[in-house]
Amino acid sequence: MYVDVWWIWPVALFVFTFVIGVISPLSGVGGGVLFVPIATAFFPFDIDFIRGVGLVMALTSSLSSTPQLIKRGLANLRIAAPIVAVSCVMSIIGSITGLWISGEFPEGKDYITILLGIVLFIIFGIMATSKRVEIPIVEKQDKISQKLGISGSFYEPTLGQDVEYKIKNMPVAIPIFAAVGFIAGMFGLGAGWANVPALNLVMGAPIKVATSTSMLVIAINDAAAVWVYLANGAILSVIAVPSVLGITLGARVGAKLAARARPKIIRYLVMCIMLLSAVVDIWKGLQGLGYIGGG
Template sequence: MQKTIFLGILLLLLFSVGVFAEGISENSVLPEGMPWWGWSLLLFVFCFVLGITAIVAGVGGGILYVPIVSAVFPFHLDFVRGSGLLVALAGAISAAPRLLGSGMASLRLALPMALAGSIGSLIGAHVGLALPSHIVEISLGAVILFIVALMLLAKRAEYPVVAAASPLSFRLGISGTYLDGATGDTVHWKIHRLIPGFFLFFVIGFMAGMFGLGAGWANVPALNLLLGAPLKVSVATSILIIAINGSAASWVYLNQGAVIPVIAVPSVAGMMLGTRIGAKMLTRSRPTAIRWVVIGFLILAGLRSLLAGLGVI
């Protein structure tokens, strides 16, 4: 039912942009020669492909959106970051109910981390919008290249060994049980190192807010390797954390004029549709090859951002 409504409205939107918009934008042709609705449609198609690619490559849409859209489209980085946050947020919100229902995402684990992360993302968004564009571009390039290194080097533990839960996590009741569909086993988990994790999530939130990147790339290793949550719990809880943290940062961008509907809505719609279709294509695709293509794109986008910030290109 929900899928039908979503698709119906999406088709209506595409039809409207293509047919009606031409009439009201006769004088709106950009210097590049394309009218605004052309860019919006192109952005929708681009984000649709990006959504499929992100799922098949096993990365979040937010991490691909900001570096690649800022490299390809003529939008200022402020608007790309604002839309990037909404893209990550919309994806997380639509996935959160299913993950909570399956018992993989833990509210009790997400909440302390989301508290630190939401404060961090609020401050990060303000700092990101206050800094000069070239500084943000240099930092973004460096962060993207760091993320690529993280993707290539970071190890993941399916079931990390936690000898004893930390006293604070024990007091907060952060533990759980879930049925692993792949093995059929019931997995019991607990966590440790809650206080270092709290500070790390503040830093992750700050970076996510500053660059509009979503934060799955950092949340998952932090939950899995530092706190000791099983990999599936880490992935699911990370999405829940993004659904909370993204909200604070998105509002900063909304209030400061860094969200434009003609960029944000086609991006969110394209990415949502792409990720749904990507999930269906997952069984027939070759994720390893696509993952390498994505890593290649991210390296190029990171280098471009770094060089553009330095004034080289």
Template sequence: MNRLFKSPWLEVNLMLAILILSYIALALISWGAETPPEGMSGGAIWGWLLGFFLLSFAIALVAVIGGIGGGVLFTPFMLAFTSVDSLIVRATGLIVAMFSGLVSTGPFMRGGLANLRICIFCAAAYGVGAFTGAKGAIYVAKHLGETGEGLVRLALGIILCSLAVYFVVGGRKIEWPEVKKVDGFTKWLRLSQPYYEVSLGKIIDYPLTRAGWVLLPIIGIGLLSGFFGLGAGWAIVPAQNLIMAVPLKVAAANSGVLLGMGDCIAVWPYLLMGAIIPIFAAPWLVGQVLGGLMGALILIRVKAGFVRYLLIGFMFFACFGLLTKGLNMLGVIWKIPIWITGAVFILIFAAVIRAILKQAKSDTETGG
């Protein structure tokens, strides 16, 4: 019982209480409110807001167990399968990514796993890239109109497809990178910060290298994040791990802190543009926080291999939606009939189910 009144459960319980009261109040207001004949009814608005929360919760749950941020699924699905303005979607996606990072920052910093020195060093580069990307997104929306919308979806579809392929092949990550030589610039910065590794039961003091070389990739990652409204943890982790030789666990913790620090910079151009609508963004934020915490708890107790396959399936399906919608907006193809979209969904998830069953059989044979 005492655990319910300690962090993070105290915050979760307060958030749940506020959430329930808010939806009850919205329901009472919507049933009695008069709306314009050409607009949505109050009940429909309430239903959409509830749906946004439930969908956000599900996205965060799957994403955390699969090892990525919720923004990687949120933005592509919203751009692929809804008619919501792309600037609003991307602005909300950045807020989703930012809050996902902020939620994880506390535990990572308290445990000493996240390296604040590396985060501060990379934050300026990431912030410059993210801010530039956000300004670029607004410029494209203002000057290219429908063509810009189509190009954004096409580009995001290609990026998402590349990311899905990266997840299929596993990517090259090194849990404990070996540093043969520390360059003078990295040594001068003194970025290394020892931490206690629970799984090994000892303090780890890791050397770092090539700190200067990591800045350019971090700027590019920030640019993509700000322009498309994506969480960028999937790219920050390998950049730090492979270039700077940051241990994998530390790089993952750093990415959460860096998203919380850097994406708040990218949000400002969208905020000044009026692309952030609180009533639209709020359900997504709360869903991300609660879904992320629940996903973290489930991740401790279950094997997450099957969720990885689900994640890849969702990404390929969203990629199909983005590419076809982008080509349609550019006038290259006709609007894809719903039965074709349904058939693609069935084919993709038939392959996903086959992969899950194959993995389960392999685990059974090896006794895992």
């Protein structure tokens, strides 16, 4: 006798995203970066729906934290404004491009799955090699940053004083964020994996300002990109609702565990998971194209 068990997948999604939510605050990796590649590799959902929900998840987490970060003076609107002016447009173009490839070409979804695996290898490389500088010293600003008056200060409790900072290399940073915005929109990935190193190492923002401003950038970019997926019917509530609930509840648990956990070990575990997902996604895409047996 046939039994309808459609509810198994929403429940599995809730459990899966809850685990991602717990891991994210401990590892410093956004939920969307984990959700999209793993769900693409191991869940039987269309990649367009997975990418759409990935953006919704990244948007949910960023919107929940950004107002408080701005209030505390950590998320800098002056830094974000010139960045999102470019990256926001590119995230929309990336979303349109990804959905166009999926819809126009029979093998489009398989090619996007392969590209996703390649992007994961790039993210893995960035995570493995990038270093964080708590408070970089910026001796000279570029002309754009000077004219826009991009600087700021925040209170650092460990030092017991306000920390003032300036930004550099805006002409270099803008094309970087344009590329990241395109990738985020096309694959439904949160962009913290690239935003934070760019803000911290390229632009010289203190690490707390970099992580906080990254959340602000993600909130604006993903809010624009997600409408493209909504307009094309690529966001299903049966996938989105359990995923958002799971990652939201899991993030609260992860935030409480962060003080007692060993972030470095968890970060290495996440990198291994991402590497495995990259291999599986590329394999799945090649299989769909018929280059590997079973497609």
